[in-house]
Amino acid sequence: MSKHITTFIILFSFSIAFGQEIxxxxxxxxxxxxxxxxGNWATFNGTLQVTMETPKNKPRVSTIKINLPKEYFYVKATRDNKTTEYTVEKDTCAIVFNGKTDIPVEDIQKNNLSCERANLYKGYYEYLYGLxxxxxxxxxxxxxxxxxxxxxxxxxxxxxxxxxxxxxxxxxxxxxxxxxxxxxxxxxxxxxxxxxxxxxxxxxxxxxxxxxxxxxxxxxxxxxxxxxxxxxxx
Structure with missing residues (x-):
């Protein structure tokens, strides 16, 4: 009888150890x-206020709006005297720089403004805050x-x-x-x-x-x- 009990205890111990593995x-x-x-992330519709602090730079303050059901993303970021706004809604993109939609070419090039960058921001914020x-x-x-x-x-x-x-x-x-x-x-x-x-x-x-x-x-x-x-x- 003791042999059977010992065997059972060993098997039971192994089953517990296995069960604890995830x-x-x-x-x-x-x-x-x-x-x-x-389960609210799938229908997330909200606004995030994010401040980025980096060495040797002034803080960058961003307002981020994410509406997943409508496939809508918006970010307004301000650092120093520059304010950039990106809006992505489904397949459309809009860019505003310092309050202007008619942006000079030199400002576009100097500040790397593009719809590709807008979609990068969208993916970045939705990924990290959606984890x-x-x-x-x-x-x-x-x-x-x-x-x-x-x-x-x-x-x-x-x-x-x-x-x-x-x-x-x-x-x-x-x-x-x-x-x-x-x-x-x-x-x-x-x-x-x-x-x-x-x-x-x-x-x-x-x-x-x-x-x-x-x-x-x-x-x-x-x-x-x-x-x-x-x-x-x-």
């Missing part, structure tokens, strides 16, 4: 449940194996994401608190062997449309921990 998709679902418990929900977008490949890493002295569950060729070539890692599943760090590489790319530390939270978003995002180089700047969500 897959990439399961981790992503838990993280989304933490950040967007009511981790955006990791369910088509073209995102979630590694089924969850890694356990210590970063800046704290243990994390780490999700690796790559992308289909038509979406992107960078390799991303997302670091989640193992108890709450809050996203606290993310990191990307263009060539991981060269340790290039950047990591971003997320601190504090702002709740917008019942979605928990990072209030502060501090950017650093992977290679030398060089500080790049901080985005602050007002």
């Amino acid at each position: 897959t990439g998709k399961e981790l992503l679902e838990k993280a989304i449940q933490y950040h967007d418990p009511n 981790p929900m955006k990791l369910k977008d088509e073209g995102t490949i979630i590694d089924p194996k969850v890694q356990k890493k210590t970063f800046k002295g704290k243990a994390y569950l780490v999700l690796k994401a790559t992308y289909t060729e038509d979406v992107g070539k960078d390799i991303w890692y997302f670091y989640f608190d193992p108890k709450t599943y809050a996203m606290e760090v993310y990191q990307f590489f263009k060539n991981e062997a060269k340790n290039d790319g950047e990591y971003i530390l997320l601190t504090e939270e702002a709740v917008i449309n019942d979605i928990k978003m990072p209030k502060k995002r501090a950017w650093y180089y992977n290679k030398n921990d060089g500080y790049l700047g901080t985005d602050i969500l007002k």
Whole structure:
């Protein structure tokens, strides 16, 4: 009888250990449940006020409007005496510079104003403020194996994401608190062997449309921990 009990205990222990392992998709679902418990990102319609602080530059203050159901994006950014406004609505684009729609060619060239840049801003803000929900977008490949890493002295569950060729070539890692599943760090590489790319530390939270978003995002180089700047969500 004792032999059977011992065997059962061993098998039971293995089943518990196996059950404690979490897959990439399961981790992503838990993280989304933490950040967007009511599934509001899919119909997000809101305004973000973001200040970017960078070394040796004055702050850049941006007002960002995102309406996902209407495929509408707007950003108004001011630094020094320059104000740039981009609007993207479905397949249309509009640019305003210092309050003018009739922009001199020299200003267009000097300030790199283009609809391509407008769409880059759209993708940038919707991706970063839509995380981790955006990791369910088509073209995102979630590694089924969850890694356990210590970063800046704290243990994390780490999700690796790559992308289909038509979406992107960078390799991303997302670091989640193992108890709450809050996203606290993310990191990307263009060539991981060269340790290039950047990591971003997320601190504090702002709740917008019942979605928990990072209030502060501090950017650093992977290679030398060089500080790049901080985005602050007002």
